[in-house]
Amino acid sequence: MQIEIEIEFKVNGKEYKMNVCPTLRLVDLLREKLGLTGTKEGCGEGECGSCTVIMNGKAVNSCLVLAPQIRGREILTIESLGDNGQPDKLQKSFIKNGAIQCGYCTPGMLMSAKALLMANSNPSEEEIKIAISGNLCRCTGYNKIVNSIKEAADGN
């Protein structure tokens, strides 16, 4: 019989209380238990950033966060962006500036970008590149992603 622990946490503004295995990864909790499949897994070891979510204001690799660590924390996933089907400024900028091709890195990229803009509303290009340095993209070559984040920030 597996040990279970009780955890209370918030995801996208909604409160949850569940019993989970203590080695449950946040990425699996989100995707399997909450059905929030917008967060992706690309490597399982914190190298690619596809699983990036925001936890208490910081971008984290959800594949490296274990259930006990999310106790009392607020998590934001890609599903929290936008308003009732209307994309937010960042999402609109990504669409307009061609920052999306296959889309697999996109949720993680957007969450890293959002975490950056939450902390720094007018980042330099260097600061943007560092903020997304842990988000790998194989399709776009990053130029348009960086431009998109810059444009979304400039509007502030």
Place this chain on the structure above:
Amino acid sequence: MNEELKYVGQTFPIHDAPQKVSGELVYVSDLSLPNMLYAKLLLSPIAHGLVKTIDTSRAEALPGVIRVFTYLNTPNKTYSRYRIVPNQDFCLEDERLFTEKARFVGDRIAAVVATSLETAQEAVSLIQVDYEVLPVLSTPEEALQDNNTRIHPAGNLIYQYEFQLGELGLHNNDCLVVETTTHTQKVHHAALETHVCVADFNSSGKLTIWAACQGAFGVRTIVADLLELNYNKVRVIKMPMGGSFGGKQEAIIEPITAFLARAVRRPVKLLFDRTESIIATMTRPATKTRIKTSVTRDGILGDFIVDTVLDAGAYATSSVDNAYAMAKKICKLYRIPYYEHKGKIVYTNTPVAGGARGWGAPEIMTALEIHMDAVAKRISMDLVEFRLKNLVHPYDIDKASSLSLGNARVIECLEKGAAEFGWNERHYREPDKGRYRRGVGFACAAHKNGMYGGFSEHSTMTLKMNEDGSFILNTGLHDLGCGTITSINQIAAEVLDIDPSYITVLEADTEYGPYDFGSYGSRVTYICGACAFEAAKRVKEKILESASFILRKPKQYLKAANGKVWIIGHEQQTISYREIATIAKTKDNTDIVITHTYHGTSNPGVYAVHFAEVEVDTKTGRVKVTDYLAVHDIGKAINPGMVEGQIQGGVQMGLGYALYEEVKIGKDGKILNSSLANYHVVNAPDMPLVKTLLIEQGGDEGPYGAKSVGEIAFVPVAAAVINAVNNALGTALSDMPLTPEKIVAALQSK
């Protein structure tokens, strides 16, 4: 081509952008079906050995395990994961679902199907295997020398090519001979989404496969033939993909998943983790290419002798064709009086090689452009001038295929690019002597547009008009995340003269949709785009015929624009597409629908010249790419923003190919870096700004004059960067990737 285009030539976002930014798009790994089971594989930990005994009893006894499969309880039938069509040449069928002999670290030994992924993983660890270890042949040289150790029964040399084109010794007088050797390495495609498949089989007798693939019809052929099902009982649905770059173009995971689903009669999901994707799918092949050419003192190429060895890894898959493709490229780029090509394809006990973006062109063109710089230096000629003397001209005949190269504008690319990049000033400046040294390099490249001249291939599309004047374009297309659907949408919209949002373009479904050969050989824009163009043209004619019936006026008196039709001279009395569609249906029993099959009748060259500036830290050997210009002879950019995006992505991949990426194999066949922690892919801080310059001169049979971009975007990158590094340091490095260790060693030995 001079009329104002409304939709073609505009930048639209990728068609499913809203779903991608919201996280709504369902990829195969997000797919969950009722009653679904999870599969996990046991992969061989050794590079070469017979499976002496295999005990699955403890795994089978674990609660939640449904079945365990090995070579003992699965079909003995072999297949080729590369097969696209039934009677295809060079499809060596040397692979089984599960092997009785491990031929590389990562070979498939067993599969567990269980009620959860965790259970399946635990069960895999409970399978006990005894191997009779065999000698490991980790390089082609070892494999060719060892006559006693056979990786497959027929021997380690899979195939060899040898051919000659043209006239030997044409410029025998006063020629210099230059020889170079280039090693290209095994590379992981590194699509962000790993390999995954879902399959289901039930009492309908139908197998359904949700595949992230580049050729649904090829997957169907392989799976149906392997499992002995009729093709009408196997449905392959092409799903959204998190990138492929060729890594998902062969049926690696689909046959296994399909077999498992059929065996357990429930949906099964097989998801590879990153390590499994690196070692147990396919890699770009490692190659060794020796080029020996003769050149006159005033820079005209004479005899061009090429010798390549391609490391196929443990199974042949596409390697014979891949090596052949390498042999057909150089004559698309340069005018060569005599071309000789020898190629060997060799088995090794290493991860399986397969097609990767460029499919032989990057491998051979990197060697070629490193060689061309060496030749120019040997005869003390300017690097650009030397190319200009030998590059092909528009409408030259490609010696290797006997086809016209079409409106081949590579000379224009080189001249305009050199001017734009400031090549002369940068190249002829005083070389740096301190710790940080800058250098510049460029490389020319050629690729193709489809398979005409090599393979028979075609695309079928059905374009139907809905009663409200909107359209459905049903195709067998595979969007790899690169914008295929969007550009096909734009082409159809341009012909029909209606906003692209009125046309839905569907992707490959072997049951619900028409046939397409697949996303290979840079055929999609040139062939599939042309098919969409032709289908739309024919539907437009039918619309006008119906309008003619409604307006009671022959077609030649009618004009159509913006989804409306009117009699010339009576612009105020328009009828809309909606009215035409509805009236045709209800009053004339006419359904406006066309099915069109298109195949190519030409295969022009597509060209690019890339320029790179680098800064090398001679103390650490680290290379920074400080400036980059990519010039492309694209014919016509259907969607310029996406073309630029493809080029920038190709450069990211090419920088990795030149400097960082390699799947490293030890002498014992063990993979030394099977994780993104030590397999280095370029990230945002290390990526330079990539400027692009598009040459749009049309002239060939693609839609609106368009030529390909996805593969050619990658082909010249590595050579441009390597040539720049060699320029900065005065070295002649050609053993890829140019790691800091190799650079420091080269500087120390100078």
